[in-house]
Amino acid sequence: MTGPMTDDLKVKGNDLKQKAARDGPPLAVRTRDLTRRFGDLTAVDGLDLEVPEGSLFGLLGPNGAGKTTTIRMLLGLLAPTAGTVEILGGPVNPERLAQVGYVSEERGMYGYMTVEEMIGFTRRLYPTWDDRAVKDYLDLFRLPRRTRVADLSHGMRSLLALTLALGPRPSLLILDEPTEGLDPVMRREFLSMLVKEMAGTQRTLLFSSHILNEVERIADTVAIINRGRLVMTRSVEDMRTNEKKVRFVPQRRMDPEELEGPGVRQVEREGSGFVLTVTQDLDGVLARLSRLPHFVLEVVDLNLEEVFFEYVREGEGAHEDRG
């Protein structure tokens, strides 16, 4: 079929493709200069966060870093002091919330309702609801349907909260400390189910946690927040490849400044040598260092926990000189 209308659509389609290429992938969450103050305390400070659609995005940070405050602003529970929030392409409103699943840190649910009533109540608030999937989750988690929510264990409440969040088949799933209080077996079950649910879909998962190995297990992108500021956003793959420590012992006396350069975030003195924190272009950094006279040049792998501590420590104002 051809004609003016289809030509018109083709032009519009091409425009959209060009726009997408220019603007990058569509974003499920976007904040600009997001700030929230509580009196004298600045809980979130000029946060620019971008969560691409379809990503599994881990928000990391120590206690009090501003993760929960950020999430609450994303959902419209807290008003920003400054800055803007967009979820699924616009400001938060009931229409967008219909596409969002959320599990809060405190798992607030109506304790006087039974599991069945809680599901029935939540179901009627959404325009779409996947009854079959919810039934499957209930069976998988062995949640007792006729038990009051108040009588469930903390772990079971978490699983029920997740079931309720997944019921509307959300485009964006936001989980605040989702595995807090779960025993190791339940935690594994919870994460496996989550990975299975998200795999191969365009659905976005944004979750906060301070349990680093679980973040490493399921996230494809990680952001670290400390003292309300975004200190790092990286893909886990990029981090595994490039985020390293390089131990370097020179043959002559050197100043740390001589070792600084592209890709090197930090140079710390360690005894007679140096430890460089490399965040990008590891091969380039190694090539540059290998041209300097040295006794030792070795790469030390970092796991997410070590990366996390590096960034948080830096945020706390750690001294660069360890030696």
Added chain:
Amino acid sequence: MRTAADRALVWKELRENRWKHVVGAAVLMATAVVVALLFDYVRDILQGLLVGGGEGVLPPALAQIIQAQFSSYFVYAWSNWYGKNLYQFVTVLAIVLGMGLVAAENGSKTLSFLLTRPVSRRRVLAVKLGVGAAALAVIIAVSTLTLVIASHLSGHELPAGRFMLGTVGAWAGSTVIFTVAALMSVLFSDQVKAGMAAAVVAVIMSVPSWVPSLRWLSVYRHMQGLSVMMHGEPDWAAFAALLAAGAGLALAAVHLFERRDVT
């Protein structure tokens, strides 16, 4: 979808407050029965005091009031129901129902659950206010009807239509108290504080009752439905003013609720 969500919210409100509604209705119905049954008993005692050589036991002014009150069952029932028990108890019930609307959900951490569903805050609070006001109407109507029936069963007839018409003012006044408590429930995170603040406002609202020239401003006076008792017709202007006050307070509560942080 809209009606399904509204129905779900209404169901939740009724479920959440069912014991408050049941206990409130039960206490008022029991009071209605007691009011009906006590008439003959108290009248006999008082007649003994007033007629049986007991003049001088009671001060003349009080004796006059008691005689007037017991001169007809209608006057007795009205002054003991609308003039005392109903408006006093309903004021307390309105505060109890209103103080928990938002603050109780905040305390139990369910507010963040509710407000992250695809329902606007305006709708959430509108349903809460609507259910509370409807519950007050039902409780007032059912308990007043109980008094009419209990009176009939104890051998005293009340003009049912006229007597029930008194509920109009009682309900309108109770919605004002209820919306005051709802407003406090939005302002305070703790429902006890919200209840105490509402009680303080309720006491302040009683001040015009003590000043004869300001009595027309008293919510409680309008709740006593004197106009219906005397003329068989509610004071519609006062009724409209009470509804307007309630609506204004409800709008203020919605306005604040839409901007309220949920921490």
